[in-house]
Amino acid sequence: MFVYKTQIRLHDTDAAGIIFFANQFKIIHDAYELLLEKFGFSFPEMFKGGKYFLPIVHAQSDYKAPLHAGDKITVGITVGHIGKTSFSFEYTIHNAKNVLVGTAKTVHVTINPKTSKKVPLPLKIRKALEVFSKQK
Amino acid sequence: MFVYKTQIRLHDTDAAGIIFFANQFKIIHDAYELLLEKFGFSFPEMFKGGKYFLPIVHAQSDYKAPLHAGDKITVGITVGHIGKTSFSFEYTIHNAKNVLVGTAKTVHVTINPKTSKKVPLPLKIRKALEVFSKQK
Amino acid sequence: MFVYKTQIRLHDTDAAGIIFFANQFKIIHDAYELLLEKFGFSFPEMFKGGKYFLPIVHAQSDYKAPLHAGDKITVGITVGHIGKTSFSFEYTIHNAKNVLVGTAKTVHVTINPKTSKKVPLPLKIRKALEVFSKQK
Amino acid sequence: MFVYKTQIRLHDTDAAGIIFFANQFKIIHDAYELLLEKFGFSFPEMFKGGKYFLPIVHAQSDYKAPLHAGDKITVGITVGHIGKTSFSFEYTIHNAKNVLVGTAKTVHVTINPKTSKKVPLPLKIRKALEVFSKQK
Numbered sequence: 001m002f003v004y005k006t007q008i009r010l011h012d013t014d015a016a017g018i019i020f021f022a023n024q025f026k027i028i029h030d031a032y033e034l035l036l037e038k039f040g041f042s043f044p045e046m047f048k049g050g051k052y053f054l055p056i057v058h059a060q061s062d063y064k065a066p067l068h069a070g071d072k073i074t075v076g077i078t079v080g081h082i083g084k085t086s087f088s089f090e091y092t093i094h095n096a097k098n099v100l101v102g103t104a105k106t107v108h109v110t111i112n113p114k115t116s117k118k119v120p121l122p123l124k125i126r127k128a129l130e131v132f133s134k135q136k
Numbered sequence: 137m138f139v140y141k142t143q144i145r146l147h148d149t150d151a152a153g154i155i156f157f158a159n160q161f162k163i164i165h166d167a168y169e170l171l172l173e174k175f176g177f178s179f180p181e182m183f184k185g186g187k188y189f190l191p192i193v194h195a196q197s198d199y200k201a202p203l204h205a206g207d208k209i210t211v212g213i214t215v216g217h218i219g220k221t222s223f224s225f226e227y228t229i230h231n232a233k234n235v236l237v238g239t240a241k242t243v244h245v246t247i248n249p250k251t252s253k254k255v256p257l258p259l260k261i262r263k264a265l266e267v268f269s270k271q272k
Numbered sequence: 273m274f275v276y277k278t279q280i281r282l283h284d285t286d287a288a289g290i291i292f293f294a295n296q297f298k299i300i301h302d303a304y305e306l307l308l309e310k311f312g313f314s315f316p317e318m319f320k321g322g323k324y325f326l327p328i329v330h331a332q333s334d335y336k337a338p339l340h341a342g343d344k345i346t347v348g349i350t351v352g353h354i355g356k357t358s359f360s361f362e363y364t365i366h367n368a369k370n371v372l373v374g375t376a377k378t379v380h381v382t383i384n385p386k387t388s389k390k391v392p393l394p395l396k397i398r399k400a401l402e403v404f405s406k407q408k
Numbered sequence: 409m410f411v412y413k414t415q416i417r418l419h420d421t422d423a424a425g426i427i428f429f430a431n432q433f434k435i436i437h438d439a440y441e442l443l444l445e446k447f448g449f450s451f452p453e454m455f456k457g458g459k460y461f462l463p464i465v466h467a468q469s470d471y472k473a474p475l476h477a478g479d480k481i482t483v484g485i486t487v488g489h490i491g492k493t494s495f496s497f498e499y500t501i502h503n504a505k506n507v508l509v510g511t512a513k514t515v516h517v518t519i520n521p522k523t524s525k526k527v528p529l530p531l532k533i534r535k536a537l538e539v540f541s542k543q544k
Contacts, residue, residue: 010287011292011294011295013287014282014341015286015287015340015341016282020282022283068287
């Protein structure tokens, strides 16, 4: 499991006083970016090199308890599935009292950015995911 | 079906050149806010009056084709289910060529903002949803 | 003056109950994008064609009255200055009662995206700005 | 000087490949929130307690070099002025090579949230600002 610690910012909230639901997706993506970085991937390189992109084709979140500005949270990421041309990540969000306040999932496909067609997972990504999925 | 027409803004996109996935949730919520307004509800009143909130407890999106800055889109909303203490909306997003580029769903519960406990759907909301669900 | 009418979205606000200050910049940029479109420019083309970018090198906003979710606003844009390698826009934001609730300014330079060096305003942009600056 | 280290997220960027200008304001506000927290203030308490709000009445940013997704940055905050009913903060943003890539400023007033009228800076804030302004 990859762990990312952060806190809810004022701009994550809305006039209802709690996190705006779409911003939970932003936060889990922040964690995902750090995980990719740990894998040795970099978005700028990916965008320049242009051999493949990893667009999200499905995303979902559940909201179990309200989050307020300033709340400290811990995002955990685990691998969901590793397919031929896709993979998924699952996310948990716990608050400072270690209560599960939300979960999320993102499904990614590997595409050729020039043709927008699906391509098999690059070996480097498959390896990184397989190693990561065995870590505790 | 409620229809909302808008276009992708530069700030909806990211360095991959297309919409950042979380921003699709923002856009469908914009449509939802206009629908609530049409129903006669207003967020500021809801937040002040304080009898009930309609937090989102689940949200999901599918992404079928890339959206770029400037792309004109049409968001359609229909009712999913109407339960005792919850309801859901389903969303379609079509581009200017009338291609379905994305779908989404949000599940809302009615809670008492003071206790954070679920309460039955207020009659006014139930009525509005029932009437709306029969419209074409 | 170019006029853009919109309304404050829930995601523009924060837990203080009013617009989060940075989102006023998003909204004026939405108006700016529509103005560029009216001029015949398109961001996707600009990014692909790659002859010049128009990055913002300075931005400022004043906030004169609070804006709440659902508030109808009118953004007005006028040209500030037209220089050799730069230009600026000035923005006013009025609420539904025609009260001036905010102002803003953005300063743009024209650069060569490959070298990141300043280049003279392309003639097409200079013409569009000059014509626009004479409109009422 | 208060120092906050972070990195540019994919959602801070837009299709031009660099940070969307409005998001620089979000990032400096993240730093400001951490500074307030260090002072002993908390937004949720401020919003509940309701004795005063610190709305931003003016904000400005300069952009000196492009920032890309993944770029590590350091935000520094110093006090600008301390007035009777207002104060300001000044921000610097340096990249990983210690190059100044941006600056910003925010001007805040203290208001009574019920009347929206300006009130003198609460003593606790004045003290915190004065102590902070003498730190190096």
